[in-house]
Amino acid sequence: MSSETISGPILTSDGIPLKVSLRKAEKRNKIRAFLLVLPLLAFILITFIIPIGDMLARSVDDRYINTVFPKTFEVFKKWDKQDLPPEEVYETMFFEINAAEGYKIGKSSTRMNYSKSGWKSLIKKSQRKFKRIKEGPYKEQMIKIDKRWGDPFYWKALGEMVDPTTMGYYLNAVDLKYDSNKEIIAQPENRRIYNHTWIKTFKVSLLVTLFTLMLGYPIAYLLATLPLKYSNLLMICVLLPFWTSLLVRTVAWMIILQQNGVFNNLMVIAGLIADENRWKLMYNETGTIIVMTQILLPFMVLPLYSVMKTISPSYMKAALNLGASPLHAFWKVYMPNSLPGISAGGLLVFIIAIGYFITPELVGGKDGQMIGNWIAYHLKTTLNWGLCAALGSILLAVMLVFYWVYNKIIGVENIKLG
Amino acid sequence: MIKTIKLAFLGLISMAFVGSAYADITFVSWGGAYTASQQKAYIDTWSKGSGVTVENYNGGLGEVKAQVEANNVTWDVVDVLPDQAITGCDEGLFLKVDQSHFIDDMVVKPVSECISPQIFWSYVAFYDPAAFPGKKPKTIKDFFDVKKFPGKRGIHTWANALIEMALVADGVKPSKVYDVMSSDGGIDRAFKKLDTIKDHVVFWSAGSKPLELVSSGEVVMSLAYNGRIGAAILQEGKNFNYIWDGQVLEQEYLVVVKGTKNEAEAREFVKHASTAESLALQAKYIPYGPMRSSSIDIIKKGEPYFNTGVDVLPHMPNTPKRLRRSVIADPFWWADNGAEVSERFGVWKGN
Numbered sequence: 049m050s051s052e053t054i055s056g057p058i059l060t061s062d063g064i065p066l067k068v069s070l071r072k073a074e075k076r077n078k079i080r081a082f083l084l085v086l087p088l089l090a091f092i093l094i095t096f097i098i099p100i101g102d103m104l105a106r107s108v109d110d111r112y113i114n115t116v117f118p119k120t121f122e123v124f125k126k127w128d129k130q131d132l133p134p135e136e137v138y139e140t141m142f143f144e145i146n147a148a149e150g151y152k153i154g155k156s157s158t159r160m161n162y163s164k165s166g167w168k169s170l171i172k173k174s175q176r177k178f179k180r181i182k183e184g185p186y187k188e189q190m191i192k193i194d195k196r197w198g199d200p201f202y203w204k205a206l207g208e209m210v211d212p213t214t215m216g217y218y219l220n221a222v223d224l225k226y227d228s229n230k231e232i233i234a235q236p237e238n239r240r241i242y243n244h245t246w247i248k249t250f251k252v253s254l255l256v257t258l259f260t261l262m263l264g265y266p267i268a269y270l271l272a273t274l275p276l277k278y279s280n281l282l283m284i285c286v287l288l289p290f291w292t293s294l295l296v297r298t299v300a301w302m303i304i305l306q307q308n309g310v311f312n313n314l315m316v317i318a319g320l321i322a323d324e325n326r327w328k329l330m331y332n333e334t335g336t337i338i339v340m341t342q343i344l345l346p347f348m349v350l351p352l353y354s355v356m357k358t359i360s361p362s363y364m365k366a367a368l369n370l371g372a373s374p375l376h377a378f379w380k381v382y383m384p385n386s387l388p389g390i391s392a393g394g395l396l397v398f399i400i401a402i403g404y405f406i407t408p409e410l411v412g413g414k415d416g417q418m419i420g421n422w423i424a425y426h427l428k429t430t431l432n433w434g435l436c437a438a439l440g441s442i443l444l445a446v447m448l449v450f451y452w453v454y455n456k457i458i459g460v461e462n463i464k465l466g
Numbered sequence: 467m468i469k470t471i472k473l474a475f476l477g478l479i480s481m482a483f484v485g486s487a488y489a490d491i492t493f494v495s496w497g498g499a500y501t502a503s504q505q506k507a508y509i510d511t512w513s514k515g516s517g518v519t520v521e522n523y524n525g526g527l528g529e530v531k532a533q534v535e536a537n538n539v540t541w542d543v544v545d546v547l548p549d550q551a552i553t554g555c556d557e558g559l560f561l562k563v564d565q566s567h568f569i570d571d572m573v574v575k576p577v578s579e580c581i582s583p584q585i586f587w588s589y590v591a592f593y594d595p596a597a598f599p600g601k602k603p604k605t606i607k608d609f610f611d612v613k614k615f616p617g618k619r620g621i622h623t624w625a626n627a628l629i630e631m632a633l634v635a636d637g638v639k640p641s642k643v644y645d646v647m648s649s650d651g652g653i654d655r656a657f658k659k660l661d662t663i664k665d666h667v668v669f670w671s672a673g674s675k676p677l678e679l680v681s682s683g684e685v686v687m688s689l690a691y692n693g694r695i696g697a698a699i700l701q702e703g704k705n706f707n708y709i710w711d712g713q714v715l716e717q718e719y720l721v722v723v724k725g726t727k728n729e730a731e732a733r734e735f736v737k738h739a740s741t742a743e744s745l746a747l748q749a750k751y752i753p754y755g756p757m758r759s760s761s762i763d764i765i766k767k768g769e770p771y772f773n774t775g776v777d778v779l780p781h782m783p784n785t786p787k788r789l790r791r792s793v794i795a796d797p798f799w800w801a802d803n804g805a806e807v808s809e810r811f812g813v814w815k816g817n
Contacts (some may be wrong), residue, residue: 057751143630150558151556151557151581153556154553154555154557154559155559156555157554158556158557159554164803165802165803165805165806166802166803171797172556172798194711238813238814239806239810239813240813241808241809241812241813244817248816284813307618307684308683308684309682310706330546331668331670410672412623413623413669413670413671414815415815415816416669417623417815417816422812427526427528427530428524428526428528429524429525429526429527429550429805429808430805430808431528431557432805433531436638
C-alpha cells in the first residue's frame with residue numbers, strides 16, 4: 049500500500065463523486081433500455097394483455113341484461129320459484145320490454161335464449177303484440193299472446209341472469225348449469241358435449257405431441273449428425289412441407305387417406321385388406337391425429353435439431369469408449385443432453401395442437417372435432433361470446449397448469465431453442 | 467441491396483395507405499362460383515359512384531359483431547343467411563333498408579327489415595346414376611333407407627336441414643315439419659331416424675366435398691348445396707341425379723352493416739343488387755333460385771337461359787312442383803333452438 053491514503057470519495061475528472069456519476073450513467077442506460085423495449089411492451093399490452101383481460105371479463109359479465117330488466121329482476125328475486133311468478137313480475141317485465149329503446153331488447157333476448165331456447169322468438173313476438181294490451185292485469189293477457197309466458201321453465205331460466213356477474217358460462221363450458229334456485233346441476237344428457245370434447249382435445253394433443261416426438265427425434269438426429277450435403281437436403285425435406293399451405297397439406301391427406309383414397313387402394317391391390325373392409329382413416333379422430341401430426345412435425349424437428357446440433361459427438365464416443373453399449377450410451381448421455389429440445393418441441397407442439405381448429409374442422413368429420421371448433425361455432429353462429437370466453441379462459445388456465453407441472457418436473461430453464 | 471428492400475417496403479406501406487383512401491364498397495360473400503355469379507350479375511353492372519371490393523367469408527356474424535363493437539366497420543355489404551339476418555337486425559348490427567321496391571314481388575315474406583332479397587338455395591340429395599344400376603333412389607326416404615339402397619351417405623357436419631330431412635323421411639309432411647320439431651319428442655324422433663344411417667355416413671364440411679365424395683365412389687349418395695351440383699352438371703358435364711323430394715330450402719340475403727362509412731353508396735348498391743333484372747342475370751351463372759317472382763318470369767321467358775345455352779329451371783330448387791315436397795327452413799326456429807340442437811347433434815355425432 050502506498051503512503052498516500054485516500055480521504056473522501058473518489059472523484060471523476062469533472063469533480064463529481066464517482067458513485068454519483070456511475071449511478072447517473074446507470075440510470076440513463078436503464079431509461080434507454082426501457083425506451084427500447086417500450087414499443088414491444090405497448091405491443092404486448094395492446095395485443096395480448098388487454099384482449100385476455102377482455103376475454104376474462106366477458107366470461108363472467110352479465111351486466112347488459114341487468115340494465116334492461118333491473119326492476120323485473122328485483123321483483124323476480126322475491127318469487128318463491130313455485131309454479132308461475134306473481135302478477136308483479138309479469139307487470140314489470142311488460143313495462144320494461146315496452147320501455148326499452150333501440151336494440152336493447154334484441155340483444156337481451158339473444159342472451160336470454162342462451163339459458164332457455166325459445167326466449168328469442170317469444171320476446172320478438174311479444175314485443176310486437178304487446179301494443180294490444182292496454183291495461184292490467186297483465187299475466188293473463190301475456191299468456192294469451194303466447195302460451196310460453198305460462199311455462200315456468202322460461203321464468204326459472206331467468207334465475208341465472210339476475211346478478212351482474214355470472215358463472216353460468218363456465219358451468220356451460222363443463223356441461224353444468226344453474227337450476228332455478230341457482231343450484232348447480234348437470235346438463236341434460238343429450239347436451240353434454242363439452243367435457244367429452246375437452247378430454248378429446250387433450251387426448252389428441254398429447255398423442256400428436258407423442259407422435260411428432262417419435263417421428264421427429266430420428267429425423268432431427270440425422271439432421272444434426274449427417275454430413276452437410278445430405279443434411280441440407282434433409283432439411284429441405286423438413287422445411288418444404290412447412291412452407292406449404294396448411295390447407296393444401298390437409299386436402300392432400302384427404303385424398304390419400306379416404307376410404308377410396310390412394311392408401312386404401314394400394315392396400316387392397318396389395319391384398320393386405322379386403323375391399324369391403326377398407327380402413328377408416330379420414331373424417332374421424334384418427335384422421336385428425338394423422339394430419340395434425342404431419343402438420344406439426346416441423347415444430348418438433350426444428351427445436352430438437354437446434355439443440356442436438358450443440359451436443360458434441362465426442363460425448364457419445366467417450367461413453368462408447370468407456371464400455372457402454374450403444375443403447376445405454378444413448379440413454380445416459382445423448383438423450384439427457386437433448387432433453388431441452390424435447391421440452392421445447394413438446395411444449396410448442398402441444399400448445400399449438402390444443403387450440404387447433406381448421407384441420408379438425410376439415411378432416412374431423414364424425415368424432416375428430418376439438419374444443420376450438422366449438423369456440424368457432426359459438427363465436428360465429430350463436431354469438432354466445434360469453435361461452436367462447438369461458439371456453440377460452442379454461443383453455444388458458446389448463447395451459448398454465450400444464451406449464452406449472454412441467455416446470456415442477458423438468459424445469460423451465462431446461463427449455464432451449466438452440 | 468438492403469436499401470432497395472427498404473425502399474420497396476416503404477413503397478408498399480405507403481401504397482397500402484393510398485389504397486385505403488379510396489372509398490370502395492366492401493362486399494362480403496361466400497366465394498367460389500356463387501360470388502362469381504354475383505360479380506357478373508351486379509358488381510360488373512354497377513356503375514354508380516365507387517368501385518366494389520369483394521371479400522370472402524365463411525358465414526356467421528362474428529366478424530360483423532366485432533367490427534360494429536369496435537366501431538371500425540370495414541365491411542359494407544354482407545351476404546347472410548336468414549337466421550343471421552334476424553339476429554343481426556335485432557341486435558343492431560345491420561341497417562334497416564327501404565323494402566318498398568321489392569316487398570310485393572317476393573316469393574316468401576322477408577324475415578327482417580334489414581334485408582334485400584338474394585336467392586333460394588337448398589340442401590338436396592344427389593347421386594351418380596352409375597352407382598345404382600337397377601332401381602334408383604327417388605325420395606328422401608330412400609336416402610335414409612340403407613337396406614333398399616346400401617352404401618355410404620355423405621352428410622354435412624352441422625344439424626341444419628338434417629333434422630328436417632330426417633323427419634320428412636320418417637313420414638312427416640314437409641309443411642308440418644316445424645310443428646313436429648317444436649313439439650315434445652319431435653327432435654328425439656329426428657335423431658332416432660338419423661340413428662338408422664349413422665353407421666353409413668361420411669361427414670363433409672366444405673361445399674365442394676360432397677361432389678368429390680360421390681364422384682370418387684366414397685359414398686353412393688350425398689347431401690349438397692344444389693348450386694354446386696348444378697354447376698358440376700352444367701359446367702363440368704358431370705352426370706348426377708337430384709333427389710328433390712325432401713330438400714330443405716334456405717334463403718340468402720344482402721344486408722348493410724351499421725356504422726359503414728359508405729352508407730349512401732351501400733344502400734344504393736343493395737338496391738341495385740336486388741332488382742328483378744340483377745337477380746335474373748345471376749341465374750345465368752349459377753342455378754340458385756331468385757327470390758323475386760318477376761325474376762323467375764324473366765328466366766322462364768329466356769330459356770334456354772344458362773350461359774352455356776341450356777335450360778336452367780330444371781336445376782332450380784324453387785319451382786312450384788318441387789316446393790310441394792320441400793321444407794322451407796324456418797330461421798326463427800333455428801334462431802331459437804340452433805345452439806341447443808347443435809350441441810345435441812355434436813353429442814350424437816361423437817358417440
